[in-house]
Amino acid sequence: MEVTILSWLVLELTDSPFQVALVGISRMSPMFLLGLVAGSIADKFPKKRTMVQLQIFNIFVTSATFLMITFGDIQPIHVFLSTFCLGSSWSLDFATRRSFFAELFDEDNLSNAVSLDVALLFGSLLLGPMFSGALIRLSGFPLAYGMILIFYLFAFLILVRVPKPKRGKVNEIDIPIKRQLGDAINMILSNRSLWSALTVTVALNFFGFPYLQMVPVIARDVLDANAFWYGVLVSSAGLGSLVASLFIASKSIEKKHVIYSLGATLMLFAVLIFSLSNTYIISLSSLIVAGIGMSGFATMQPTIALQAVDKDMQGRSMGAIALGIGAAPPGMWALGQLSEYVGPQNALTVFAISGIIVITLLRFALPELRDKKFSS
Numbered sequence: 001m002e003v004t005i006l007s008w009l010v011l012e013l014t015d016s017p018f019q020v021a022l023v024g025i026s027r028m029s030p031m032f033l034l035g036l037v038a039g040s041i042a043d044k045f046p047k048k049r050t051m052v053q054l055q056i057f058n059i060f061v062t063s064a065t066f067l068m069i070t071f072g073d074i075q076p077i078h079v080f081l082s083t084f085c086l087g088s089s090w091s092l093d094f095a096t097r098r099s100f101f102a103e104l105f106d107e108d109n110l111s112n113a114v115s116l117d118v119a120l121l122f123g124s125l126l127l128g129p130m131f132s133g134a135l136i137r138l139s140g141f142p143l144a145y146g147m148i149l150i151f152y153l154f155a156f157l158i159l160v161r162v163p164k165p166k167r168g169k170v171n172e173i174d175i176p177i178k179r180q181l182g183d184a185i186n187m188i189l190s191n192r193s194l195w196s197a198l199t200v201t202v203a204l205n206f207f208g209f210p211y212l213q214m215v216p217v218i219a220r221d222v223l224d225a226n227a228f229w230y231g232v233l234v235s236s237a238g239l240g241s242l243v244a245s246l247f248i249a250s251k252s253i254e255k256k257h258v259i260y261s262l263g264a265t266l267m268l269f270a271v272l273i274f275s276l277s278n279t280y281i282i283s284l285s286s287l288i289v290a291g292i293g294m295s296g297f298a299t300m301q302p303t304i305a306l307q308a309v310d311k312d313m314q315g316r317s318m319g320a321i322a323l324g325i326g327a328a329p330p331g332m333w334a335l336g337q338l339s340e341y342v343g344p345q346n347a348l349t350v351f352a353i354s355g356i357i358v359i360t361l362l363r364f365a366l367p368e369l370r371d372k373k374f375s376s
Contacts, residue, residue, distance in 0.1 A: 002062075002086065002148050003027055004129040004234055006079050007216050008227055009069075009141055013076055017217045017344055021336025024213040025329040026080040028205075030088040032326020038095040039319015043312065047100040048164060054089045054096075055156040061085045062149045070142040094325075095318040098302045102314045112249050114303050119245035121298075129238070133231020188320050193308035196257060196366045197301060200359060201324030204264045204297060206331035207355025211271045211290075213332050214344040222345060223280045236284045240291025241298070248299050256300045261359060261369040263296020268355040275348035 007023045014020075041050065065082040068074040098114070105113045135144035188194060212234070219230040253259060270290035277283045305317040331351070338347035363369045 002145075003083070003212075004132045004231060005136065005141065005144050005148070006083060007213065008133075008136060008230065009074070010076050010079055011216050011220065013074075017214065017339040018336035019076055020216055021210070021213045021332045021339070022076075022080055023083055024210065024332045025336075026083040027087040027090075028325065028328040028332065030084065030091040030326075031094070031322045032329065034088060034091045035095075035319050035321075035323030035326055037319070038092045038322055039099075039316035041092060042096040042099045042315030042318065044315075047096045047103070048159075048162060050096050051093060051100070052156070052159055054093050055152065055159055057089050058086060058152045059149070059156060061089075062145075062152050066142070066145050066149050069145050091322050094322050095315055098318045099306065099315040101302075102306050102311065112252075114299060114306075116245075116249045119242055119249055124238070127235065127238070129231040129234035130228075131231070133226075133228040133234075136227040136231075187309060187313055187316060191308055192366075192368060193257075194305055194317055194320060196362075196368045197260065197304045197308070198320055198324045199362055199366065200261055200264055200297075200369070201301060201321055202327040203355060203358045203362060204267070205325050205328040207351050207358060208264065208268050208271060209328050210331040210335040210351065211274065211348055214335065214339060214348055215287075217339070217344045218274075218283070218348075222278060223283060225280065229280070233280075233284060233287060236287040237291035237294065240288040241295040242291075244292045244295035245299055248295065253300070255371045256304050257368050258371045259296045260300035260304060261363050263293045263298075263300070265356060265359050265363075266290075266293030267297060268293075268352050268359065272349060272352035272356070275345050275352055 003023060007020050010016075010023050011020050061082055065074070065078070068078055098117075101113050101117070131147070132144050135147065188198060215234055216230055219225040219233050223229075223233075225233065248259075267290045270286045270293060273286040274283050274290065277286060301321060302318065305321050306314050309317045335347055335351055338350065341347075342350075
């Protein structure tokens, strides 16, 4: 919801596809910069306390941004700084929250728990952009962004009431973060299950997920959509993801690597169709399918990473995945630059085809992505 609002705001302020891409770059770059550090912090400090502190920081940042939007002082640089700060918080929360699941649930229920978490995430992706677009259309940016602040406050109140896990492990308080970082690098290089998850994460975040930054540009300039119909378009991916995530959450999935890699491939094929479409209903349908593929990828990703390592390394395994997600900013930058020269649709076509080729090659190169026998 936050990125939806700010992306449209920057598009209105600058009329530049590249500057719209910078919103996503600002949001995602901390995942690369802080990924392994975030994982080490997750393993070192009590997870609930860390998440509460991050929510307080989020409330402070969104309050400042809301005031600037309300009083008309907001400029693109303020948007980039705000999204970078919230992205930094999110990168720390990502590793902490997902490894927290491993303390709350046993291995048999972990996949279902993660699937439900992803379903809630994609449920917000379904409702948030649609709600944001409607608020921008009816009342302008201040009210729309004010809802972001309200949601952060609400999340804080819920989080402080979450009980501590009864089966949590002992935090590694006495192990220096520098040593943890070295252990994390060795873990990535030696654990084939985690390595396969990381490589697909890098590929999809570079070639696939940057499409989100071109949706407002294509919606306005190609599909002739206003802010509301732009929000509906973004929400369509959330619809597909929500339905697929709930389905996955109800099943016991054995071939996790297969669902993971094929989900990424399906998403890229759907983004390719979106890039070639000049019709709103086809674009909407393709993003629903993209959401289905995204769900297979996103639900299996943390499950594979958490189950690939011992409990005392789970925070760092999620930090490794966060590092892979950090491939999105370079992808967004490259897509934004290419869009300035060949147009957003042509640029997106090049990226989607390239991503399909790369992940297909990874499936041939890494047997675990085809559910072949391997050793970690």
